[in-house]
Amino acid sequence: MGLTIGVDVGGTKIASGVVDEEGRILESGVRHSPAGSPEKMALTIAEAVTDLAGRHEVEAVGIGAAGFIDETRSVVRFAPNLAWREEPLRKKVSELVDLPVVVENDANAMAWGEYRFGAGRGESHVVCVTVGTGIGGGIVLAGDLYRGRWGMGAELGHTQAVPGGRACGCGNQGCWEKYASGSALLVDAKENAQADPSSAVHLLELAGSVEGIKGEHVTEAARRGDAASLAAFASLAGWLGQGLADIAAILDPGCFILGGGVSGAADLFLDGVRDEFAARLTGRGHRPLAEIRVAELGPAAGVVGAADLARLR
Numbered sequence: 016m017g018l019t020i021g022v023d024v025g026g027t028k029i030a031s032g033v034v035d036e037e038g039r040i041l042e043s044g045v046r047h048s049p050a051g052s053p054e055k056m057a058l059t060i061a062e063a064v065t066d067l068a069g070r071h072e073v074e075a076v077g078i079g080a081a082g083f084i085d086e087t088r089s090v091v092r093f094a095p096n097l098a099w100r101e102e103p104l105r106k107k108v109s110e111l112v113d114l115p116v117v118v119e120n121d122a123n124a125m126a127w128g129e130y131r132f133g134a135g136r137g138e139s140h141v142v143c144v145t146v147g148t149g150i151g152g153g154i155v156l157a158g159d160l161y162r163g164r165w166g167m168g169a170e171l172g173h174t175q176a177v178p179g180g181r182a183c184g185c186g187n188q189g190c191w192e193k194y195a196s197g198s199a200l201l202v203d204a205k206e207n208a209q210a211d212p213s214s215a216v217h218l219l220e221l222a223g224s225v226e227g228i229k230g231e232h233v234t235e236a237a238r239r240g241d242a243a244s245l246a247a248f249a250s251l252a253g254w255l256g257q258g259l260a261d262i263a264a265i266l267d268p269g270c271f272i273l274g275g276g277v278s279g280a281a282d283l284f285l286d287g288v289r290d291e292f293a294a295r296l297t298g299r300g301h302r303p304l305a306e307i308r309v310a311e312l313g314p315a316a317g318v319v320g321a322a323d324l325a326r327l328r
């Protein structure tokens with residue numbers, strides 16, 4: 016026994032899996048995410064769960080959802096990229112699947128997965144920073160997931176890095192994720208290529224035009240030594256290192272874990288993040304340096320973490 020189901024709900028897909036007590040995925044599935052319809056979303060999640068529960072004896076379900084989840088782990092108050100507004104997701108899904116359900120923020124679920132079974136194993140104070148389209152955060156303090164008073168904690172991407180800076184989807188300006196995410200990498204690379212095309216020969220060759228530049232082009236061009244792309248990665252590293260130093264000033268974790276899609280290109284920026292972190296950390300020289308590691312579980316971290324949090328509910 017001891018099997019639970021984890022579901023990771025994003026804007027484009029719903030990943031699900033049966034997970035055992037050791038964090039191993041016994042069977043997994045992927046469905047298209049009906050992001051525009053809360054009703055279809057609950058039904059699709061329930062279908063994914065019912066399908067897996069038909070072949071495995073499971074005791075609970077954990078849903079990691081890309082949104083602001085209330086402190087009772089039941090209601091999605093708001094999801095910037097999905098249609099949920101005050102959505103009673105726990106109630107809807109548990110009625111459809113007849114199993115106990117908990118709802119977690121997706122970045123919290125990922126952080127928990129990495130803390131328990133991935134790059135954070137053996138640590139007690141872990142901050143997970145998910146670097147993708149935006150920046151997600153998850154905080155484990157003294158072995159507990161930190162959710163805040165209202166369940167809204169650890170939204171690290173929306174701390175202000177630049178007063179009056181780039182407009183953010185959250186309604187504020189200059190948020191950290193506008194400078195230190197995959198989207199920011201793309202914006203910077205395009206700006207660099209526009210300003211000096213001669214520095215972006217590889218990038219423009221791969222993309223065809225400035226408008227055609229995509230994230231994978233920036234990564235590939237950087238590996239070929241493209242100056243504009245390397246500069247974009249250097250900027251990303253600088254903003255990430257500065258942000259981690261700020262977080263360390265507040266939380267003093269033993270370990271940071273960088274996850275999300277951009278962490279797949281960590282060889283292009285991890286050293287830069289570590290250097291900037293060490294150069295910006297308050298009290299540097301008189302305190303241990305937190306380790307900065309790359310996530311180990313990949314896209315499965317959300318499913319594994321959500322499933323484990325359901326077991327511990």
Ligand SMILES: [Zn+2]
Nearest residue numbers: 173183185190
């Ligand atoms: Zn923001």
